[in-house]
Amino acid sequence: MQRTLYWVNKDLRINDNLALTLASQSEQLICVAIIDSAWFQVNQQQALAMGELRLRFLLEGLQALSSNLQKLGQHLHIIYGDSVTSLNAICEQYAITDLIITKRPGSYERDITAKLQQLQPTTNLHLVEQFTLFTEQALPFALADLPASYSKFRKVVSALASNIEQTTVFALPPQFDQELADCHHCWGETVIEQQITKQINKDHKRSGYHFTGGEQAGFEQLQQYFSCSAPARYKEVRNKLDGWDNSSKLSAWLNYGFISVRQVMGSINEFEQLHGESASTRSLYHELLWREYFQWLHYKIQDKLYQFKGLANTSPLTSFYPERFKKWCNANTPFPLVNACINELRKTGYLSNRGRQIVASCLVNELSIDWRYGAAWFEQHLIDYDAAINWGNWQYIAGVGVDPRGGRHFNLVKQTQQHDPNGEYQDIWLENAEQHTTLDSVSADDWPVQ
Template sequence: MNTLYWFTRDLRLHDNAALLAAAKSDLLLCVFVVDPRWFQPGPRQCLTMGDHRWRFLWQSLMSLERSLRPVGQRLHIAFGHPEEVIPELVHRHRLARVVRSRLPGTREAKQWLAIKERLPDTLCQQFETLSLFTQSTLPMPLDDLPDTFSQFRKLVEKTGDRSCERLRIRTHSALPPPPGFPEDNRGDCPPISEPQHPGRFAGGEQAGLAQLERFLFNTHGIASYKETRNELDRWDSSSKFSPWLANGSLSVREVAETIGDYEREQTSNESTYWLWFELLWREYFYWYALKHGAALFRRDGVQRKQRPATFYPQRFKAWCQGNTEYPLVNAAMNQLRETGYMSNRARQLVASSFINELELDWRYGAAWFEQQLIDYDVASNYGNWQYLAGVGADPRGLRQFNLDKQAAQYDPQGTFVDRWGGHAEQPVGLHSVDAADWPIS
């Protein structure tokens, strides 16, 4: 059976169940589709993919292409709509099967359905590669996924087994050859811009695996992770795995297994557990997105809690540009805009200010994160924004951080604010409105 393998958020050869299934073929066409709609404005004034995300993704694709050649493969990078590109390639190469990883997100689900409808005589298969568990190994049916993370965690840990070895898939050493390889149209993709402030993140499987080894066994940062994870700006304060996990250059099961290796070989403490704990949060939101579908993007969230919200264009622009009355928020937003990254603690603070002080619709903040973050993950991003807005998985409801207290705790000397220019010269105050403001019903 000749197969098309559609790389999506699984840009790796290690621990890739979908690629393993696709490799059971005589001929294999490996494809990645760059969708032009990613670079166009969406309904909330933001692009799906900004410069930082695009640069990191392209680096990851080039790394994947280099990894495929020694195992007998090449990467076909197509620029176009997946629901058109994939069927056209199937027909051109007379392929009998299409395989991809299962993805959360309604847009991704609609594309998959459209492809299946255009290929009624083609076998279309999906496999779990983004998660610790498969749907069949979850400790509950998906429909019974708990409403809160704490309930989910207790059910997972009730099994007494944190090992995912039963799910870990070997690295591929050889793949079937491609069915001919015409020139692709990758040259039509948008150019890659160079950042004014180059970050420390480099896309690709090898870079992700190297960071895993570095944080655990080279610097032993995992051993003090719980104490340092809320720092705002130091590289070694947290694992920094999220960008590689987001596009699948690094397998979450590989991370979980390596944590287990570290605990057996080095030490097991509250910090090593806490890194596993954070992987469980990511896992929960993955299944949360699959369970709730379109409700992940509703203003009233999965809880259907009606919240008054008004769109103030000036406030939204000031928040995006780091020009509010809150220096800590400004600094974090400047860091995000200039580098494509900000710490987990900073994300909570800027989201809280967006929802509470600025009184804006949380979905606009989530859309800006989607454009900017190199580690954007649809499930974690929208799940966390719902959580902060009090319409999602948080049983306590709306959460608000005291920004002055947070600044005193996490930036007492003002180092972070000074480094990222948090003191705006002419900040936009809450009193600023204009005729373009309108209530959102």
């Protein structure tokens, strides 16, 4: 008998879910999501792998998926604990024959998968390719020959026809008769509601955009964006600091798998069929290819994505200044626009692409801080966090990634004049009029700065 464990992880949807489609062909099935206890431990970069706003967004999505699975006769077991220990114990308890996982390039998922293979050598492992637009087999080059820059990658793959045929699951096999062992710390509906409500109450005065986790919310945003004229002017407004329709805002739902990259690609194609192709719609497609490139880059370079030197031959000339980093995290730098951007990210879990570039450039160039601290801080706070995109973009800014120009340095005065000339964005996000004018409280020879 085929007894299947489906590890739900960044594929939190019913529609166009190839992993769920494969699971539907089993004879018995258990669906499991893990809230890994390691996410809430401070790492070497003084950050958490999962911040409060990200957790709320995830829990909302798990709650929605659980409800949708119940309609198909299944149940989502949401377990708090160590991923390897929990998944291995479930394999043992139910004598699992098949383990289904959506394949992703993250080192965290790779290591867990490798450990499970060692612990369960007789279990059939199915790694389903659906997190990227193209499968590895469809790429016109071997992974080792991935182009060294995004522009070269785009030229090669732009002509590829992406498979946007989507799947739907209408029924799922039965669950196991035996109840899940009591040793697992399962988060039921009551616990999840408490977690979500706690975060909302704690931040009830929050301004800015609100993202609700879940497949339905993601699908509604997909429909809303492509049913208006916004895609036709995307290229002209994409660099603005504020404005809901200045970008699709789909990244959060896309990176958690509430919607699929194929669904987004399908919406771009449908919009172009109705309204014609334009520079803006092509720019939206190129954004998907930018995301695609960093996924395959992560597959290729693996742990180099997180290393200080990255892809460069020498390490960057930065260090770690605790006081400066703390001021950056707390929006207390001498740069008002940077402080405003940091405040928006801290309070909402979101920041525009231009805002992300500005604060990253400030950390690396003005503050001379090890870029990995900024990347880890983003990981904690961004609700649309994706390992390949986040760490790849930080390497790009720091000059240790795929940027052929060797990094990016944004002139903060010029950025302010271009993107917030009247201070409207700063008026929203600066908490007080007082601006700090010094970075350090002591000089290089340890004298107090007056």
